[in-house]
Amino acid sequence: MLNIADTLRIWCREARPFALATVVQVSGSAPLPVGTALAVDADGNAVGSVSGGCVEGAVYELCQQVLKADEPPTRARFGYSDDDAFAIGLTCGGELDVLVQRINPTEQPHLTAALDEVAAGRPTAVAHIIDGPEELLGRTLGVTGDAGTREGSVGGEDWEDTVTAQARALLRAGRTGRVEIGGDATTCPERLSVLVHTHAVRPRMLIFGAVDFAGALSEVGRFLGYRVTVCDARPVFATPARFPHADEVVTDWPHRYLGVTEVDARTAVCVLTHDAKFDIPLLRLALHLPVAYVGAMGSRRTHTHRLELLREAGVPKEHLIRLRSPIGLDLGAHTPEETAISIAAEIVAHTHQGPGTPLTWSTGPIHRGTTRSMVSSQA
Template sequence: MLNIADTLYDWCRAARPFALATIVDVHGSAPLPVGTALAVDTDGNAVGSISGGCVEGAVYELCQQVLADRGAPARARFGYSDDDAFAVGLTCGGELDVLVQHVDPADQPHLTTALEAVTQGRPTALAQIIDGPEDLLGRTLSLLGDGSAYDGTLGSPGEDRAVAAQARALLRAGRTSRIEVGGDADTCPERLSVLVHTHAPRPRMLIFGAVDFAGALSQAGHFLGYRVTVCDARPVFATSTRFPHADDVVVDWPHRYLEHTEVDARTAVCVLTHDAKFDIPLLRLALDLPVGYVGAMGSRRTHDHRLKALREAGVLEDRLAHLHSPIGLDLGAHTSEETAISITAEIIAHTHRGTGLPLTRGTGPIHPPAPGAPPSATRTAA
């Protein structure tokens, strides 16, 4: 639905009900992906597309019917018809599953806030129930910014927390995806299929230092869904040939590049050079920026010297507390690949407030309560 967020936001602000048709599943070849939507308001105005034109008329009529009935959501499947080339269908040979629901902005006020965030370019996730009990179909839950809190409800606190946890991960990766939750009598009694719509660029991983470890780390970061940049002041080392998994390879002084590039609360800064002439001005700047993670490679002796130099450069203790150095978790890593896993494991643990300890040493729920959830809430793995 976020493909038509601008118009939906205008309709929500005007408290104008509308019918929303969303692609919830695709089989074979289809022109548009899951999550794409078409909407029709009470005046018959239509916006969006779900097939590039070949089934729009039928979907428009279904939307008008749902608007008129103000009843339960309707489902439809559209596919190519061999018997009648002019029948409603997809000439590309694929099939679309479409959910059409009546939306009254007054019933879901958080939807207006979420759509506004999308129109302003802010990271946003909207979770929409697309399969489950009829009275829950179409309900939504939204996460804004870093996803630390959520708004709306899908039916029960347990379901909300389970969906929010997975939606938060999808938001970080900037991926729209269908997830399954529930079926647990203790926390999520209803089995639900939920489509999580996300609006967010991929989070950034900035790797400073075109060293061997950077090659493995750029590959691991790419695998986790980061937009990876490798930066080094030495052109002979900073080449796309050496770092094929990086989205960008930049030749520049690290602190100068960081000063002018875009970062946010999801950005991970990994300093691998362990060379003071690069590290100190870079870390001094990085620790003053609103990034999610700052880590620096080096021995414990290097770390002690680095802290002394940063203090002399005017970095305050409360900022130094945000520095992960030596970088990574203690996994006993030796190779570049093992070290990359150690670093990304620490980033994941820091991002999701994990302990980094073996699960066998813990008790209680595997996943702690989500930030923003009620204090008494607990979650099980969904």
Template sequence: MLNIADTLHRWCRERRPFALATVVDVTGSAPLPIGTSLAVDEDGDAVGSISGGCVEGAVYELCRQILHDRGAPRRAWFGYSDDDAFAVGLTCGGELDVLVQRVDPATRPHLGAALAETVEGRPAAVAQVVDGPDRLLGATLSVLGDSWIADDALAAEATCRTMADRAAAQLRAGRTARVSLGADADTCPEPLSVLVHTAATRPRMLIFGATDFAAALSRAGRFLGHHVTVCDARPVFATAARFPDADEVVVDWPHRYLSRTTVDARTAICVLTHDAKFDVPLLRLALDLPVGYVGAMGSRRTHDERLDRLREVGVAEQKLGLLHSPIGLDLGARTPEETAISITAEIIAGAHRASGLPLARLNGPIHRDSGVVPESARHA
């Protein structure tokens, strides 16, 4: 649902009821991931998409019906129709499991609050029950900062604290995912399947070295949704004018800046200086941090010499194995722009544990899955 946060936030602010259709499970090569939503208001206005066009008409009519009947949440399944490519089905060959429910913002103010946080670019998560007992189907809980709020329908449920904990964990990871909560007498008496929608802060890309390659990589990183920082110790090169696509340009020694900034498991560190006096102290620190990617530019000879220097300063072989060097995938890249694509392709492949090989050489699916209080109360 967070893919259409802007419109849903406005509808919640206006207390306008709407039907929400959400992809809660995907099999095969479906066009859009779980958590993607389409919504329809009482005037028939629609926003969003769940299939890139394949089944939108059928889902729209189902949304209209649930709004008109004020009915209970319903599940719908859409798959490929071999007999008629124009029938309601996914021509890409995948299968979608969709939950359609009526949402009244007046009874779920926490949902509007979570959408507001998302629109403002702050982290938030919404946990939505997508499988379980009928009385809980479609119930939601929002995690806002260090607190959480739930629907009244969940107020008496022992499972709510467990839902909140799992939603908070997914928010820290920055990943929308479906999680199972299973039949624990104390924390989750009934098995549930919960879809956790997350809107995390943008992952960081730290680029060290104020070069033409850094300028191209900052453009590519920004395009992919990263918060981009370019850092170099030379003030004549590290200027905002040279890097208009970077969110910030820092003049400092690379290792000193890295030691004082914040990183997490989604952070990508790209070392483009290929100068030992910068690289060695920087990589010594970077390889000891819990980040998602560390890559360093240079020839194979430079790489071998760099490894020797890192060993000399005490970096263990296990840590050296985390270093992507020479940086990037083998695309035959020559120009700064081509190299930026090579680097970002490697970052994407690593984040999804993908091979980086041509899809034509692979088999299988293209897309892979790499306590409660009343509505008015908050828990820290």
């Protein structure tokens, strides 16, 4: 849903009814993830996608039907058919379930409020009932702001408390996900499947070392949606003019800055200095923090020496195994730009637990939801 938040916000503010088709379950190589949506207004305008093109026409027609007839929410499944080559389905071989419902913004002002929060860049979650009692199907509840203010209704205080708690947890993790609620006397008597759409603040990429590689990596990191910080103790190198793609450039000793700045379980720490006086105190701290990724640039000889120094500094083995060094995937990179792609590729693979091997060599689903690492250009 939030993939088309900008347009939905306009339609809601104009009190324009629309049909919303949301991917609520995928299997196999379905091209788009759970939570992705397509919407159609009364004039036939469409925005978004649920399949990247395979079944858009059928979903569009279903949206128009639900919107014009004011029908209750309905679910449809699309998959590949070996028996009928002309059947509507996914050519990629996967399957997806789509929930289609009519949205009247005047009846759901909390949805407009949630979309306003998204537009303002504030953390927001929309809990969406995708399976359960017929009278609750399609209902939404918004959880907005850092304090988790709740608006909307999903039918009963007990349910709403439980749904809100789940939405807050996923919002903190920055993850859209499906949760199962109820089915027992202590929560709610009937079982609900709730899809929580989240718009979290951008994850952070902390780049230490104001070098040419940092300039290229800051551009790639920002492209991937990270809030990028470049930090270096040398003021002559740590300047905004040298790193125009970074959200901020900090002049400070790396370990001192890392010790006071905010990090979380999505933060990527990239150490590009390969200078022991900076690296060792920085990595000693970084490997202790609950961040997503810690990588350090350097040759294999530099890496071996760095590990010795970290052991001497008292870094335990269970922390050392978290270190990605030499940083990046083996793409045969040479230039700063190629190296930045190599580092970013490793971060993406690590985030999604991908093996980093060519898809040509692998089998099974392409979309799911560790590897050798040598960047030849590292010093």
